[in-house]
Amino acid sequence: MFNLIPVKANTSPIGKHKRGVGLNQVSQNIILIGMMGTGKTTVGRLVAERLGFQLLDLDAEIERMEGRTIPEMFAEEGEAYFRKAESRALHNVLAAKRLVIATGGGAVLNPDNCAAMKQGGWVAALTADAETIIERVRGDANRPLLAGDVEERVRRIMAEREDKYRFADVTIDTVGRSADEVATEILTHYRG
Numbered sequence: 001m002f003n004l005i006p007v008k009a010n011t012s013p014i015g016k017h018k019r020g021v022g023l024n025q026v027s028q029n030i031i032l033i034g035m036m037g038t039g040k041t042t043v044g045r046l047v048a049e050r051l052g053f054q055l056l057d058l059d060a061e062i063e064r065m066e067g068r069t070i071p072e073m074f075a076e077e078g079e080a081y082f083r084k085a086e087s088r089a090l091h092n093v094l095a096a097k098r099l100v101i102a103t104g105g106g107a108v109l110n111p112d113n114c115a116a117m118k119q120g121g122w123v124a125a126l127t128a129d130a131e132t133i134i135e136r137v138r139g140d141a142n143r144p145l146l147a148g149d150v151e152e153r154v155r156r157i158m159a160e161r162e163d164k165y166r167f168a169d170v171t172i173d174t175v176g177r178s179a180d181e182v183a184t185e186i187l188t189h190y191r192g
């Protein structure tokens with residue numbers, strides 16, 4: 001099975017919301033995309049807790065599948081290998097329902113992944129400016145693509161991926177907002 005992370009019971013029943021969408025739609029997976037450091041993993045957990053969904057962090061799922069960490073995978077096999085594992089993991093988990101899926105920032109690089117995400121859930125893109133991202137990820141050794149000159153890497157990768165997150169159903173700026181506030185905004189949009 002997947003690496004599902006148990007979350008608390010729903011403390012905000014959807015039924016209380018007047019503008020809630022139909023039952024079918026509120027069981028639809030929520031998929032978070034966005035550049036590294038925009039808060040997908042952190043916010044995903046909060047959204048899952050509030051909705052009574054399971055959080056599935058795609059990076060954690062890949063690590064579980066592979067029995068090694070992402071930095072180890074990059075070092076031992078290279079990025080192309082990681083991307084294949086990422087794509088496989090994504091397609092597997094999209095078969096499930098009522099998940100909040102926090103993807104890795106590069107999951108959008110493969111157009112097949114983007115099509116599968118559109119098909120398999122409601123997609124929210126998180127954004128932040130380079131300065132905010134650099135501040136959030138500096139000193140974290142778990143992102144091999146940012147090893148070395150973090151500032152240069154973040155700016156370069158952001159430029160390379162500029163248009164890759166635009167297919168989302170909604171785009172949410174996280175700058176100057178707490179993870180909790182971002183989660184609230186996601187839920188407001190999701191419930192319509």
Ligand SMILES: Nc1ncnc2c1ncn2[C@@H]1O[C@H](COP(=O)(O)OP(=O)(O)O)[C@@H](O)[C@H]1O
Pocket residue numbers: 034035036037038039040041042043102136137174177178179180182
């Ligand atoms: N809205 C926010 N405001 C401030 N810090 C945040 C926010 N969202 C996430 N963070 C912090 O930024 C870092 C990266 O968050 P993470 O959830 O791992 O991002 P991602 O999964 O998108 O790479 C973590 O230290 C997290 O606590």
Ligand SMILES: O=C(O)C1=C[C@@H](OP(=O)(O)O)[C@@H](O)[C@H](O)C1
Pocket residue numbers: 034035036037040041059070103104105106107142143144145
């Ligand atoms: O943007 C990327 O290419 C990556 C983002 C990471 O996830 P986060 O976006 O959760 O940091 C992780 O999947 C890997 O290090 C590659």
Ligand SMILES: [Mg+2]
Pocket residue numbers: 040041042059102103104
């Ligand atoms: Mg993450």
